[in-house]
Amino acid sequence: MKIDIAIQQANVILKRNSIKSSLLDSEILISKAINKSREYIILNLHKEINKDDYLNFKKLVYERSKGKPLAYLTGKKDFWKYEFEIDQDVLIPRPDTELIIEQVLKIYKNKDKINFLDIGVGSGAILLSILKEKKGFFGTGIDISNKCINVCKKNAYKLEVYKRVKLFKSNIDNFTKGKYDLILSNPPYIKNLDLKKLDKDVKDFEPKLALNGGLDGLSEIRKIIDKSTELIKKNGKLIIEIAFNQKKEVKRILEDNGFYIIEVIKDLAKNDRCIISKKI
Numbered sequence: 001m002k003i004d005i006a007i008q009q010a011n012v013i014l015k016r017n018s019i020k021s022s023l024l025d026s027e028i029l030i031s032k033a034i035n036k037s038r039e040y041i042i043l044n045l046h047k048e049i050n051k052d053d054y055l056n057f058k059k060l061v062y063e064r065s066k067g068k069p070l071a072y073l074t075g076k077k078d079f080w081k082y083e084f085e086i087d088q089d090v091l092i093p094r095p096d097t098e099l100i101i102e103q104v105l106k107i108y109k110n111k112d113k114i115n116f117l118d119i120g121v122g123s124g125a126i127l128l129s130i131l132k133e134k135k136g137f138f139g140t141g142i143d144i145s146n147k148c149i150n151v152c153k154k155n156a157y158k159l160e161v162y163k164r165v166k167l168f169k170s171n172i173d174n175f176t177k178g179k180y181d182l183i184l185s186n187p188p189y190i191k192n193l194d195l196k197k198l199d200k201d202v203k204d205f206e207p208k209l210a211l212n213g214g215l216d217g218l219s220e221i222r223k224i225i226d227k228s229t230e231l232i233k234k235n236g237k238l239i240i241e242i243a244f245n246q247k248k249e250v251k252r253i254l255e256d257n258g259f260y261i262i263e264v265i266k267d268l269a270k271n272d273r274c275i276i277s278k279k280i
């Protein structure tokens with residue numbers, strides 16, 4: 001089987017299964033199956049694929065046709081300027097979360113050294129991107145899932161920032177180590193009952209632990225704010241990603257816990273996306 005024919009076949013199958021970017025996905029999956037770059041694929045469309053690689057490709061296309069996200073099939077996702085290794089135990093990092101990195105770089109433009117904490121570190125997308133950008137920063141990441149901690153550790157080595165990282169498997173409820181200039185979190189914030197309304201590729205494949213924000217979507221956010229009052233230094237900043245409709249409630253919880261709201265940042269779709277506050 002030639003590469004171009006295999007891609008055409010996969011494109012038809014994915015299209016039939018309503019996968020929007022069917023051609024691009026087919027090209028990415030064939031490059032995964034034969035372990036070559038996309039550039040190689042484009043330049044070698046008439047080359048033959050060996051039988052094992054073809055069978056592997058068919059399996060990947062089948063899984064994609066069932067809705068499995070491309071990032072879980074390739075084991076990689078680009079976030080900010082870096083490539084993260086991921087698997088089904090971690091949330092796929094989202095472009096909207098890059099807002100947090102932008103804000104941190106803006107706020108600490110003139111600071112060379114701070115100690116910060118990422119609650120619910122997942123793949124390490126937030127924590128490690130910041131450490132790559134700010135060579136004097138030290139970061140701690142915690143996650144309730146040991147599997148997330150392991151993925152984050154791998155990424156810390158891959159991105160060569162592991163000497164400035166501490167990782168702990170811990171529920172935020174029980175975490176007591178350190179005092180931080182900055183605390184960040186992209187917490188689970190989807191209401192229990194809304195989980196089943198999510199897109200199929202999210203609800204069927206991404207970890208519930210990363211999504212489920214309890215009955216009102218705010219259960220983890222409450223814990224984070226409550227714990228941050230102990231873990232943050234005076235005048236330290238707390239940046240939390242929120243759902244588009246949580247601004248009012250989260251502002252209230254922050255204020256009730258002695259935080260001053262600095263700014264609410266909108267994402268590209270003009271939805272409220274993260275709240276920056278300061279401990280007073």
Ligand SMILES: C[S@@+](CC[C@H](N)C(=O)[O-])C[C@H]1O[C@@H](n2cnc3c(N)ncnc32)[C@H](O)[C@@H]1O
Pocket residue numbers: 090091092093094097119120121122123124125126142143144145148170171172173186187188209210211220223
């Ligand atoms: C929305 S994901 C964010 C992952 C990553 N920071 C990102 O932005 O891509 C939330 C993470 O919080 C973790 N988590 C959920 N509840 C937690 C808790 N009570 N304490 C610590 N981590 C928790 C989940 O395992 C998951 O990795």
